[in-house]
Amino acid sequence: MKDDNQSIFNLVLASTVHDMKNSLGMLGESLNSIFEQFENKILEPKVRDHYGAVQYESARVNNLLMQLLALYKLENEQLPFNPNYYNLGDFLEEQSCKFIPLMKAKGINYQIKVAEDLEAVFDDNLMATVLENIIGNAIRYTKSQIHISCSFDRLLTIQIADDGPGYPKQMIELAGDYIQGIDQSTGSTGLGLVFAKKIAELHSHKDVKGNITLSNGGELGGGIFEIKIP
């Protein structure tokens, strides 16, 4: 009986998320079409900011929905883990494509640095959800620059760096225990980091574990997020 209820809930949750994602997609695309009519005109900063805000928030809701569904499935051991070989250049370009209209509107420059033929094993669906959240955050906090880079040395490291104020000290000090950082009063729940860590751990292979780290500084002087997987 309990299993029955669970599978009904599962189905309802999955199809609700699916419908909401569809609506958000339509919303975003309609907004982009409106915005593109103004592309060659100079927009008032206020209008641009509003546009950016709607873009950002709808991308964020979409991403939160994906995380919610994945975390729920993970808890119930129903999350399909489907690792495969992927080209990192293609993969990272696709992740940033999702944010091009938003970055344009906010005047943010982004760069991807990765070797053309670098390939690695991961679940691209889950990794995409992680990166979407992190890149979205970087766009929210950066001043003008975002660098996405990737290297392979025993572990695959994907790094997202910005030139914003960086991660708050207490967040870095949580050192992995991000569930502690969930604070409903600030509006930033930190769910993205909890999710990122879970997904990194899911990518553990043999005795090598996946992990994430937060730091500040680097070339751009802002926040640096790194996800490392074997």
Added chain:
Amino acid sequence: MIHYSKLKALIVEDFTEFARAVSTMLRDMGISHTDTVTSAEAAIQACREHKYDIILSDYNLGPQKDGQQLLEELIEFNLIKPKTTFVMVTAEKNAAMVMAAIEFLPDAYVTKPFNRHLLKSKLDKAIAKKQTLEPIKIAMRKCQWMKAIELCANVANQNPKYKNTCNQLKMKCLIANEQLDEAGQFIKQLQKKRCAPWVLRSQGIILYKQQELDQSIECFNRLIHDYPMYLEGYDWLAKIQHQLNRPIEAQKTLQKAVLRSPKLIKRQKLLGGLAEQNNDINSMTEAYRQAVKYGEHSVFRSAEEYVKLTKSIGLQLKGDAGRQRKTNRRG
């Protein structure tokens, strides 16, 4: 650089608002000819009348055929050009991906929601890859294996990005041409700490063809351990277990695969046959029932699964009747 203005596109999408949005994206990319249909059946008709360069199909198309079944039918009946780029649009990529048999894979997957930038990037890459690899594929279709292998080396040299795909195609040619020793040597070069799934698969097939069945089993076991959603690994494993006269193990292996994806009819029929051999009538009925269910809209349906389903239900009834009689006698 891809000249989109010369290309014809077909959108298969039952959600008309979304289809309109995608159509606008394609128009903005420069494609002047775009048709839209709302079902797989209509798509098949459209492909009989036009030759499309790009097909964008949703995976979920309502109660009839789904996007994967559409692709299978188009390939099976030669309704699309080998050059046609087929992009599967999905809500959840993983779910759609495990449904595809390896010989019927789309050229790319794109997950909803997406914007024009993402769609263009996906299409740019899929079309460029298809164009670059086309000479190799032509040679392979003509079974000119040596020529294809030579072309693989050339393409890989000029495009380091496609090196892995070229290696994969070269391996296919070596196996198809029965050059098993060379293929085995090539595998050794490709082995790394973490082998790609296709490397493990090829290694398993080579070992199988060399009659090293125990080693082959070990290889396919590693494949399904490292890549549990790579369902072809289970099929090979079950085939070898069956050959080694271990039908119960083979049945268990296939049951693991259908748990992950019940839609492949061929696999359900194999499973049903094994269950019959093992006298496991309930599993037999279940497998053929699934084969009938998922075959309903598929080009791969046949009378066999109906006949077998009837037979297994008959056996079930007989079994129940037998038990009933025993109880009555005792009473």
